[in-house]
Amino acid sequence: xxxxxxxxxxxxxxxxxxxxxxxxxxxxxxxxxxxxxxxxxxxxxxxxxxxxxxxxxxxxxxxxxxxxxxxxxxxxxxxxxxxxxxxxxxxxxxxxxxxxxxxxxxxxxxxxxxxxxxxxxxxxxxxxxxxxxxxxxxxxxxxxxxxxxxxxxxxxxxxxxxxxxxxxxxxxxxxxxxxxxxxxxxxxxxxxxxxxxxxxxxxxxxxxxxxxxxxxxxxxxxxxxxxxxxxxxxxxxxxxxxxxxxxxxxxxxxxxxxxxxxxxxxxxxxxxxxxxxxxxxxxxxxxxxxxxxxxxxxxxxxxxxxxxxxxxxxxxxxxxxxxxxxxxxxxxxxxxxxxxxxxxxxxxxxxxxxxxxxxxxxxxxxxxxxxxxxxxxxxxxxxxxxxxxxxxx
Numbered sequence: 512x513x514x515x516x517x518x519x520x521x522x523x524x525x526x527x528x529x530x531x532x533x534x535x536x537x538x539x540x541x542x543x544x545x546x547x548x549x550x551x552x553x554x555x556x557x558x559x560x561x562x563x564x565x566x567x568x569x570x571x572x573x574x575x576x577x578x579x580x581x582x583x584x585x586x587x588x589x590x591x592x593x594x595x596x597x598x599x600x601x602x603x604x605x606x607x608x609x610x611x612x613x614x615x616x617x618x619x620x621x622x623x624x625x626x627x628x629x630x631x632x633x634x635x636x637x638x639x640x641x642x643x644x645x646x647x648x649x650x651x652x653x654x655x656x657x658x659x660x661x662x663x664x665x666x667x668x669x670x671x672x673x674x675x676x677x678x679x680x681x682x683x684x685x686x687x688x689x690x691x692x693x694x695x696x697x698x699x700x701x702x703x704x705x706x707x708x709x710x711x712x713x714x715x716x717x718x719x720x721x722x723x724x725x726x727x728x729x730x731x732x733x734x735x736x737x738x739x740x741x742x743x744x745x746x747x748x749x750x751x752x753x754x755x756x757x758x759x760x761x762x763x764x765x766x767x768x769x770x771x772x773x774x775x776x777x778x779x780x781x782x783x784x785x786x787x788x789x790x791x792x793x794x795x796x797x798x799x800x801x802x803x804x805x806x807x808x809x810x811x812x813x814x815x816x817x818x819x820x821x822x823x824x825x826x827x828x829x830x831x832x833x834x835x836x837x838x839x840x841x842x843x844x845x846x847x848x849x850x851x852x853x854x855x856x857x858x859x860x861x862x863x864x865x866x867x868x869x870x871x872x873x874x875x876x877x878x879x880x881x882x883x884x885x886x887x888x889x890x891x892x893x894x895x896x897x898x899x900x901x902x903x904x
Contacts, residue, residue, distance in 0.1 A: 538861050549892070550867065550884040550885050551883075555749065562808050571792060584788045592614055603730065607764075610765075611765060612760055614788065626654070634678050635654050636677030636681065637658055642687050642874070668697055671701055681713050687718065690838075690844050693727065694724075699735070702734045722840075747759060815890060820843070823900075826900045844871070856870070857870045857882070864899035
């Protein structure tokens with residue numbers, strides 16, 4: 512009889528997320544007609560911008576005519592989209608070749624699938640608090656995980672220790688859940704560490720569109736030496752509202768080699784085996800994001816979320832509670848008051864202010880005692896939630 516992958520027994524179950532939903536539903540049942548102000552789920556509330564919608568409609572029409580119909584596409588993505596992304600990097604002063612860009616169905620999928628490139632005996636370093644998928648995907652593949660705790664003392668932005676024994680290094684900047692963003696100097700330290708060790712950085716750049724500070728890189732490839740040690744995984748989910756549309760891209764430099772093998776060539780081989788690529792319609796919509804009009808429109812939408820961030824930050828400033836994030840990221844990470852644990856604070860906010868956020872313990876043990884707010888809610892709900900936060904504390 513075939514044996515299942517028993518590494519799945521090592522996973523934490525979905526209790527955390529089920530419990531968050533259960534407590535919210537229980538409250539609504541006990542308080543019919545109550546309105547909950549949802550600042551927990553990192554999903555967008557603004558619709559796709561007009562340039563994207565127009566491109567999607569055009570692509571649908573293309574599929575209705577013999578002259579413009581598209582069947583199977585290149586597994587790594589259409590040339591027009593890969594070129595548009597390479598040009599987007601060039602406008603920021605970063606040289607990326609079109610054949611170093613791989614189109615995907617989203618960063619979440621790619622973060623797990625990219626592990627196919629590495630031997631399971633390699634050790635993965637996860638800076639915590641962390642997006643849970645970093646841990647879970649490595650557990651599923653049987654890989655040993657090195658947990659690097661981060662805290663308030665370093666602003667949740669630790670530096671590499673010479674004694675760290677890891678081969679894969681996850682860095683998310685700006686970070687989910689903490690909202691902290693690595694400045695150039697600290698990111699350079701990680702790049703230098705990876706090159707010395709021969710490790711590979713998996714750089715999650717899903718939130719780069721929210722960066723404001725000049726000293727915070729939008730791409731790890733702004734850092735000298737990154738092309739020989741890093742893979743960048745990007746998403747249009749938060750950048751352009753593609754959470755329900757699903758499209759992302761991965762930048763894998765041809766200069767990145769390990770054990771005499773080109774990881775770029777390996778990933779091309781992987782994609783041609785494991786996927787038939789992303790649909791023409793979605794890629795046509797994504798290409799519109801990188802046009803001048805598309806960029807202008809998504810900046811307007813991001814400005815809505817940025818205003819939400821300022822609203823929440825002003826409320827937290829009034830309370831005197833410690834927090835980070837909000838300025839360069841779509842998340843605010845606050846310390847629970849009076850030594851409360853994350854779930855007790857969740858219950859307090861729900862009962863006293865009808866606000867739902869995310870308990871920090873869901874992002875690892877060192878997230879206990881912290882709480883995450885998202886800025887992706889509607890402006891009206893965010894305004895009211897901020898008012899209630901300020902009044903409560």
